[in-house]
Amino acid sequence: MSLVTLADVLQPALRQGYAVAGLVTLGWEDMCAFVAAAEAEQCPVILQAGPGCRAHTPLPVLGAMFRHLAESAGVPVVAHLDHGYSLAECRQAVDCGFTSLMFDGSRMPLNQNIDETAAIAELAHAAGLSCEGEIGFVGYAGGEGSAGTDPQEASRFASETGVDAMAISVGNVHLQQTRMSGGLDVTRIRAIEAVTQVPLVIHGGSGVPIDQRIDLSRHSNICKFNIGTELRMVFGKALREAVNRDADRFDRIAILRETHGPLVEATRSILRAFKARRS
Numbered sequence: 450m451s452l453v454t455l456a457d458v459l460q461p462a463l464r465q466g467y468a469v470a471g472l473v474t475l476g477w478e479d480m481c482a483f484v485a486a487a488e489a490e491q492c493p494v495i496l497q498a499g500p501g502c503r504a505h506t507p508l509p510v511l512g513a514m515f516r517h518l519a520e521s522a523g524v525p526v527v528a529h530l531d532h533g534y535s536l537a538e539c540r541q542a543v544d545c546g547f548t549s550l551m552f553d554g555s556r557m558p559l560n561q562n563i564d565e566t567a568a569i570a571e572l573a574h575a576a577g578l579s580c581e582g583e584i585g586f587v588g589y590a591g592g593e594g595s596a597g598t599d600p601q602e603a604s605r606f607a608s609e610t611g612v613d614a615m616a617i618s619v620g621n622v623h624l625q626q627t628r629m630s631g632g633l634d635v636t637r638i639r640a641i642e643a644v645t646q647v648p649l650v651i652h653g654g655s656g657v658p659i660d661q662r663i664d665l666s667r668h669s670n671i672c673k674f675n676i677g678t679e680l681r682m683v684f685g686k687a688l689r690e691a692v693n694r695d696a697d698r699f700d701r702i703a704i705l706r707e708t709h710g711p712l713v714e715a716t717r718s719i720l721r722a723f724k725a726r727r728s
Contacts, residue, residue: 473677512545585618
């Protein structure tokens with residue numbers, strides 16, 4: 450299966466009532482595990498390079514890694530720039546072989562966010578790629594709070610930017626290590642759905658209760674959940690156990706190999722929750 454764009458995987462999800470996982474990558478080991486899990490579940494997957502990943506590994510290297518995995522995979526794979534903050538960075542991602550750009554202008558005033566996101570969407574579409582934007586800042590656990598997306602602003606943002614997917618703030622929080630007790634704000638989701646048709650995206654998906662992930666995948670326009678922290682915790686636990694198992698072992702390849710199985714199984718469980726379709 451060839452490398453695909455975000456629109457290629459989200460439009461069928463929107464029509465048929467399921468969601469696709471945007472999996473936040475940090476290195477080769479988790480990328481491989483994510484693709485292996487998607488192949489085992491026979492579903493598409495979105496490999497995401499966020500700011501932390503890009504600070505560790507240059508974009509040209511990440512683009513080559515994503516493309517290599519996608520070209521040898523038996524399922525659709527999206528190479529996605531997550532939280533791009535400038536036109537220059539997004540242009541570089543296009544040059545490096547990414548198939549999807551997420552521009553985050555959510556901290557900007559509305560008009561500036563619309564104008565800059567529209568420019569990124571134009572760049573992406575001219576290259577045959579997809580663009581995701583964000584309206585309503587999504588905060589961070591223990592840090593900045595989420596602003597909450599105004600439905601009327603979301604309507605204007607969707608129509609004036611031409612984005613292929615729209616990330617919204619509906620109670621979701623980045624870097625959440627535990628499940629939210631109340632879940633997402635469904636009333637706000639329904640209000641946004643009433644005035645937009647674009648596929649919706651939840652950043653900070655690790656904090657969303659599993660039952661709500663399943664329900665919203667089946668019965669809403671949320672077609673993409675970003676999952677990062679949840680899987681980083683699985684990787685970290687497996688790595689710690691592998692290191693502690695033999696204090697004399699120093700070969701990092703042998704140590705890292707032991708993270709693969711646990712990470713694949715955890716990822717498969719996440720992917721299964723999104724595969725359910727409307728009856």
